Structures are given as structure tokens and as C-alpha cells.
Amino acid sequence: MIFGKRYFEEIFKEEDPWRYFVCEYENKKYIRQIEAIKQYLPHPQNILEVGCAEGAHTLMLARAFPEASILGIDISKPAVERAKRNCEYCQNVNIIGADVIELCKQAYFSENTFDVIIQSELFYYLFPELFVHLNLIRYLKSVTKILKNNGILVTSHQINIRTRLAMEVCYLMLRRLCRLVHNSRCKEWHDIRYKYLIYDLKVFAKAK
Numbered sequence: 719m720i721f722g723k724r725y726f727e728e729i730f731k732e733e734d735p736w737r738y739f740v741c742e743y744e745n746k747k748y749i750r751q752i753e754a755i756k757q758y759l760p761h762p763q764n765i766l767e768v769g770c771a772e773g774a775h776t777l778m779l780a781r782a783f784p785e786a787s788i789l790g791i792d793i794s795k796p797a798v799e800r801a802k803r804n805c806e807y808c809q810n811v812n813i814i815g816a817d818v819i820e821l822c823k824q825a826y827f828s829e830n831t832f833d834v835i836i837q838s839e840l841f842y843y844l845f846p847e848l849f850v851h852l853n854l855i856r857y858l859k860s861v862t863k864i865l866k867n868n869g870i871l872v873t874s875h876q877i878n879i880r881t882r883l884a885m886e887v888c889y890l891m892l893r894r895l896c897r898l899v900h901n902s903r904c905k906e907w908h909d910i911r912y913k914y915l916i917y918d919l920k921v922f923a924k925a926k
Contacts, residue, residue: 773801
């Protein structure tokens, strides 16, 4: 299945469909990502959040890094509209609606632009289209090119039977492009789905 714009438009007909704003599991995962940024790059100037949804994590980033300029991208128009409303009082946040794969094809961002790129719970959605069209390595190269030297890519994904293979392939390719400086796994109780879930947290650093 290709997870394109139509899929996410349907998902976001419902407000906060994955309960990002109210789920303690998601909150803990966001906090861990922010702590990782503070550990490896404590004073970022420019942060890109790919797949910002309705802005739950974006708000936390804005508060954690008030001096940084934060750009959120999502493919879903309803999600983008809600993210703009949710972040309207954050002067350091900008939200745009776009397909990140298309932006990379167009070289929309200049090289060496971002200190931090966050791309979480998204790679396994992008993987089918990138794999089918043989664009996975090209996409990952595009992402790392827009990182500044010594910038970091932070990624966290749920690991299960449906996502494991896609994530192993993505991480293998990323390790050829960047240094893996943080690699951990967490097992957390999901307070809405009522079961334990396993997710990873990885930080890749772009070498000079």
C-alpha cells in the first residue's frame, strides 16, 4: 500500500486521530526526542520537523528551544490547518503543507540549512513509495544534504512485525551517510491502546 496524500487526508478527517495531544505514551516519546537533541546539539538555530501532523510535538519543540526557528511540514491539509491554529502563538514556528518527497526532488531546501531534522513515525509510511520507485537512497541523501555539518537527524519509530524490515533498510542506508551516535529502544505502556509497545530512538550525526 502506498501511503500518499489521499490516505492522510482521510486519516485527518478526525481531529487528533492518533491522540498525540492527550496520550502519555506519545508525550514520553516526544520528551525523549527533545532530551536527545539537548544532549547532542543543545542550541539549535534551525529545526525541521517532517510529518508534524497537528503540531503536538511542534509545540513542545517551540517551548524547549525558544531561540530556534522551527519549520513543520505535513502532507495533509486538515492536519496543517490545525497545526497552524495550535501553534499560532509560537512566534518561532512556521507550518507548511507539502509532500516532503517532492520537496527533496525539487531541491526546495538549500544544502546545510538545518541543525536538526526530526522525522519520526514516518519512514515506514514513506518506504513503500520510495522503494517502488527506487528513490530511497536518493531521498535519504537529500535529507542529509540539507543538514548542516555536525547537524543531527533524530528519528523514533514503533518497531513491530509490519515496520521492522522497512526500518532496518532505512537505518542501514542512513548509517552509510551519517554517524549513528545514539541508539536505544524503549518499551512503554500505551495508555490508549492498552498494551506495551516498543519503539526506537536514534540520532544520526552528519560528518564534516
